[in-house]
Amino acid sequence: MxxxxxxxxxxxxxxxxxxxxxxxxxxxxxxxxxxxxxxxxxxxxxxxxxxxxxxxxxxxxxxxxxxxxxxxxxxxxxxxxxxxxxxxxxxxxxxxxxxxxxxxxxxxxxxPGRQFVFGEARVVPLPRGAEPTDGFERGEPARATVIRNAAADGVEAWRNRGRAKAEVSDQSLVADHATGTMNARIGLAPGPVVRLGTLRQVTPSYVRATRIQRIAGLPTGEVFSPEALDRSAERLRRTGAFASVVLREGPLKPDGTMDIELAIDDMKPRRFGFGAEVSSLEGAGLSAFWMHRNLLGGAERFRVDGAVSGLTPNLGNLDVEVGARLDIPAAFGTDTDAYVMAEAAYLREPTFSAYQGEAGVGVHRYFTDDLEGEIGFGYMWSRVTDSQGTRTFSILKLPASVTFDRRDDPLDATRGYYIGAELEPHYDLNAGPGVWGMLDGRVYTSFGEDDVVTLAARFQIGTVVGQPATSTHPEYLFYSGGGGTVRGQPYQSLAFPAGGGDRIGGQAFVGAQFEVRYDATDKIGLVGFFDVGYLGASGFFDPVNTWHSGAGVGVRYDTGLGPIRFDVGLPVTNGPGGSLLNRVQLYIGIGQSF
CATH class of the missing domain: 3.10.20 (Ubiquitin-like (UB roll))
Structure with missing residues (x-):
């Protein structure tokens, strides 16, 4: 009706x-x-x-x-x-x-009348093995959108086989009103196999043309592939030097090659930013950075970072860190960048304090859109005061990492997963060799109307082997408690007694964080969480071990660039005593907790 x-x-x-x-x-x-x-x-x-x-x-x-x-x-x-x-x-x-x-x-x-169905549904010719278009077959509803998709899919199938100039040559669409059927026949002209010519820059840039060619890595002379063009554009975008990158296909040449035209627009070379986080016991944290996107004219990214954390009335956990890093895109091939870095820090952690400096070099490799890794060589000098007294560490290190990121949005994921692994063999010139490693896995799934409910989980496992804990640099040891491990527990509160009221970290760590996220409105989200952390004194199955857990609720406010986070946590097991007010932990930051 x-x-x-x-x-x-x-x-x-x-x-x-x-x-x-x-x-x-x-x-x-x-x-x-x-x-x-x-x-x-x-x-x-x-x-x-x-x-x-x-x-x-x-x-x-x-x-x-x-x-x-x-x-x-x-x-x-x-x-x-x-x-x-x-x-x-x-x-x-x-x-x-x-x-x-x-x-x-x-x-x-x-x-509306009656809905027509396909009597005939053909796209010819198609390359062998081409995937059929969903819904484009006899007896299915004859939607015009499906017909358009079938034509586009056919052209794209030929383009994926190197026929860059494939196009629709003719079509016959006949609607039979007596039978309610649509007979659709689409003819394609595949055209010849095309090879990629040169990359021709058609707009000016402050980045040198030779560097642009090297970074883009267009496979000149190879058979045309839409994916090759997409990869070249993405390589240029990920440098951060360009506001826009557009690749356009040129005309077909008599020799069967096709040049690619590149139109780019430079980003402003300089940028700065800042951030802040607040925790009721860890205190406030402030960070800032300054960056140049084209330092030497080859899309080199130079960034200087500074951070101050542990800002409490007595400054008992004050950390001050300054670092600089230069990234050189396509230094050792199209998808292999190089970096040079240096850092200096003054740390006052709950279990130790330290003055230290570090410098290193390395390479960063992009294997696929989702998979990337990094390996480097560095040296760290550190003067540490902890439960073992005041000591000097002089460490050669070989840090390596790999990440596999399949999240739909790294800042506010609702689906997918993330796996990050770090391994750092090192040699202390005063104590000998050791190996530190950490594995971080995260998974997300959503359900409900418009995916308003998201279940998120994070699992961490880490260990350090080689020297006993008393001879290991405190930064290689593991602690638990605070926003990155167990909310509701004080920062780095889980450790082992070391005599005289001092504490020392463990050589094995297992942690898990679980969240239920609910989108109450377009801007406001509610979160419930439960976290748990475990330490082993010298290994995962060491009889000397300890654990704790925490839980709480939070609110998220979506700014469009990422959510602002406010969490309230309480210890569930093995937490501090005292009044309820003294046990409450507050966390404020930008972005989801993981």
């Missing part, structure tokens, strides 16, 4: 700006069709926006026929009847030079 979409009364001072009623009637009882037509209707949009000027309404009414018919074609309805009446007159018959002064009622009546 017909359905009235909306009735709106808009009373304005001028009679030419009045519309008392808009009726939108669709024959049948198919809500999917109604929603599609509502979304396509210009009159519904005008009503929602409050546009009631007579001239605007007549223009929308006259264009309504084509909009609604095209929407129905997209659903496979090829015999619809659409009528638009403006105060009893068919909108198509109202002359544009005689617009009525007053419009009181507009009525749209739509009879």
């Amino acid at each position: 017909p359905r009235v979409l909306a009735v709106v009364a808009v009373m304005l001072a001028h009679p030419a700006m009045a519309l008392d009623e808009l009726q939108f009637n669709v024959t049948g009882d198919d809500r999917a069709i109604e929603k599609e037509l509502e979304g396509a209707s210009l009159l519904v949009a005008a009503e929602a926006e409050g546009r009631t000027n007579s001239r605007d309404l007549i223009a929308a009414a006259r264009a309504e026929y084509e909009r609604l018919v095209n929407a129905l074609y997209g659903l496979g309805y090829y015999g619809p009847v659409v009528r638009v009446n403006v105060d009893g007159r068919e909108a198509a018959n109202i002359p544009t030079y005689r617009i009525p002064r007053d419009i009181r009622r507009i009525t749209v009546n739509v009879d």
Whole structure:
């Protein structure tokens, strides 16, 4: 039966700006069709926006026929009847030079008719092994969108086989109203196999042209591939030196090659930023950075970072860190960057304090869009005061890491997973060799209408072997408690007694964090969490071990760039005593906790 979409009364001072009623009637009882037509209707949009000027309404009414018919074609309805009446007159018959002064009622009546199905559905020729288009086969609803997709898929299948100039050569679309069938036959012209020519830069840049060519890594001379173009564009984008990167295919040359035109727009070379986090016991933390995106004219990224954390009234956990890093894209091949770094820090952790400096070099390799790794060589000098007294460490290190990131959004993931592994063989010139390692895994899944509920879990496992804990640099040992491990427990509160009231970290760590995230509104999210951490004194199965856990709730506010996080946690097991107020831990930061 017909359905009235909306009735709106808009009373304005001028009679030419009045519309008392808009009726939108669709024959049948198919809500999917109604929603599609509502979304396509210009009159519904005008009503929602409050546009009631007579001239605007007549223009929308006259264009309504084509909009609604095209929407129905997209659903496979090829015999619809659409009528638009403006105060009893068919909108198509109202002359544009005689617009009525007053419009009181507009009525749209739509009879979709029957839905057509495919009788014949063919795309020829197709390369061997080409995947068929979903829904493009005999007996399926003959949606115009499916026909367009079938043509596009056919062209793309040939392009993926090196036929860069493949195109639709002819098509036959015949709707048989007697049988309700659509016979669709699409002809393709694959064209010749094309080889990639040179990359021709057509816009200026402050980055040297030779470096742009090297970074892009266009495989000149190889058979054309859309993926090759996508990879070249992505290599240029990931340098951070360019605001936009556009690759356009040139004309086919007589020798069967095709040049690629590159249009780029430089980013502003300099950038700075800052951040802040607050924890009730760890204190406040401030960070800032300054970056140059094209330091030497070859898209080299130079960044200086500074951070101060542990800002509490007594400054008992004050950490000050300053670092600089230079990244050189395509230093050892298209997908292999190089880096040089240096850091200096003054640390006052709960179990030790230290002055230290570090310098290193290394390479960063992009294996795929999701997989990347890094390996380097460095030296660290550190003067540490802890439960073992004051000592000096002089360490040669070989840090390596690999990440596999399949999250839909690294800042606010709702689906996918992340795996990060770090391994750092090192040699202390005073104590001997050792190996430190950490594995970090995260997984996300969502459900409910519009995926309003997200389940997130994080698992961490780490160990250090070689020297006993008393001879190991404290930064290689493991602790638990705080925002990165167990919320609701004080920062690095889980450790082992070392005599005289001092504590020392463990050589094995296992941690887990679980969250249930609920999108209460478009901007506000609610979170419940439970975290647990375990330490082994010298190994995972050491009889000397300890563990604790915490839980709490949080609120997220989506800024568009990432959520602002506010969490309240309490210890569940092995936590501090005292009043409830003293046991509460507060965490404020930017981005999800993991």
